[in-house]
Amino acid sequence: MAHAYTPGLQVKDEILYRVQRLLPIPGEVLVQEGDKVAADTVVARSQQPGDIFPINLANQLGVSPSEVPKVMHLQVGDKVEKGELLATSKGIFGLFKTSRNSPYSGTIESISHVTGQVIIRGEPIPVQVNAFVAGKVMEVFPEEGVSIETKAAFVQGxxxxxxxxxxxxxxxxxxxxxxxxxxxxxxxxxxxxxxxxxxxxxxxxxxxxxxxxxxxxxxxxxxxxxxxxxxxxxxxxxxxxxxxxxxxxxxxxxxxxxxxxxxxxxxxxxxxxxxxxxxxxxxxxxxxRPEIVIPTEGTLNSEETAQRVGGGVLEVGSHVRLIRDPYFGRLGTVADLPTEPHILDSGSKARVLVVDCESGGQVTVPRANVELVGDQ
CATH class of the missing domain: 3.50.30 (Glucose Oxidase; domain 1)
Known part of the structure; x- marks a missing residue:
């Protein structure tokens, strides 16, 4: 029987759904292998470095870059609050001093005697990763995240x-x-x-x-x-x-x-x-592809595992969706898979298939214009 491999969307009433929940940067994993988690359980967390705010103090105080470290009230590593006194120039004979308050909250990251710039690093941004689905932690990736499994009904959009x-x-x-x-x-x-x-x-x-x-x-x-x-x-x-x-x-x-x-x-x-x-x-x-995951109770009777992108063997009787104009979105069943390439309206050659549409009628389209729709 003629057949081919084609992408497809999965629609399954029962499947083993697996998902990895990983941090974008190294951090702390909060659960252990074997733990049962709810969809909103935070499984890992980290701190993303805050934004960088450069301040050209040499220009603002009217001093040379080499003088900036000497007029600072704070040093590298010190915390600073918005509005806190940052630096004061020496002025002339102790008079006409100029002060600058910090426009940002954060930590002093660097003070340059070459550019006269002070860099303030904003507060760290908390990053949390939740489980996404209720299930069981199957594997822990130190400082990265976890792998979770659950029995579920599964639909790809x-x-x-x-x-x-x-x-x-x-x-x-x-x-x-x-x-x-x-x-x-x-x-x-x-x-x-x-x-x-x-x-x-x-x-x-x-x-x-x-x-x-x-x-x-x-x-x-x-x-x-x-x-x-x-x-x-x-x-x-x-x-x-x-x-x-x-x-x-x-x-x-x-x-x-x-x-x-x-x-x-x-x-x-x-x-x-x-x-x-x-x-x-x-x-x-x-x-x-977008996903709909509905965790279910009981013993898994299916050996199938949900993949992020479906696919499979395309053969006569396969349930398919047409994904190109002028038949976009139509559902149907493969009626025939001719082995020889056909000449399309554009003049090019391609391997095609014949589809019996659920809405009525039969159409012949390139095989690249369909995707499998998984059965329950």
Whole structure:
């Protein structure tokens, strides 16, 4: 039987989810191997060096650079508060002295007799890494972080914005074909992860921001709504650092695209469960996909392990999503995998496949234009 390897998104009702939680700089690991952790448990922490503030005291005091160390009231390593006296010039015959107070709080890092500059290092910035998911610490990396495992239901989205957040899963629409509109957002949705069936409307996002919703998961979103939410055109980038007050994860694509029924049903079955989401996405390259992780109880019956990017063998009968225009977002089943390259409308040659679309009809597209959609 003809087959090929292609990227794909995982949608799994039961899987062993593994994640490494690492500090950006060396620090202190706060848990031990075998510990059980909650999603918000801080597993490692560190101190990031504060900002650097240069002050040209030679110019400000009207002295030569070589005199700056002699007029300082503080020395390298001393703490200084904003407004505290930093230096005083000797003046002329003890008169007409000039003083300068520190415009910053921090620590004196250097005093240069060559440039006449004093450098103040701001207060250290605390850095903490939480567990992200409830689970068990499987490995400790000294001064770096930990590896955590948990049994979970797992869904990869096609696109997302916003970072990591947790909350109870709430199904906001009655079906996978219903849009999320502003009137569906309620005050008691504060702190929750909302699931919408089809398109997430821009006014719903605004209402969710005002209501304190942690995240929204939906089938699709209009690109103009997304631009208005962000305040700029996203372009090609890595998402996840947006500061919009919530995380948004799209499971299917742009436009009025209903969430795949098996994905919606999976989320329905876990309504009320504490859920962890991360909207970080590597656009176009597809090396980083948004994740929805729902830790579950009991014994793991599956031997599968969640990978950050899915993939697998593409063959007749495989469930796929089309990821290029003009069929972007359509779901279907592979009907045929011709072995010989076909000539495309552009005039180029490529290996293709035939897809029976769930929405009806059959299309022939390049194999690079599809990705696998994992079954439950």
């Amino acid at each position: 096609i696109f997302g914005i916003g970072g990591e957040i947790q909350g109870p899963l709430v199904i906001a629409t009655e079906s996978a074909n219903e849009d999320l509109t502003a009137e569906l957002i309620k005050p008691d949705h504060r702190g929750s992860i909302l699931v919408a069936g089809r398109r997430i409307h821009g006014d719903a996002v605004k209402q969710a921001q005002e209501s304190g919703v942690n995240a929204i998961i939906g089938g699709g979103i209009d690109d103009q709504d997304l631009k208005e939410i962000l305040g700029y055109d996203l372009g090609v980038a890595i998402t996840g650092s947006e500061s919009i007050g919530l995380t948004i994860i799209i499971t299917e694509g742009f436009g009025e695209i209903a969430m795949a029924q098996h994905t919606f049903s999976l989320l329905q079955r876990h309504a009320g469960a504490l859920t962890s989401v991360n909207g970080a996405t590597q656009i176009r390259a597809g090396v980083l």
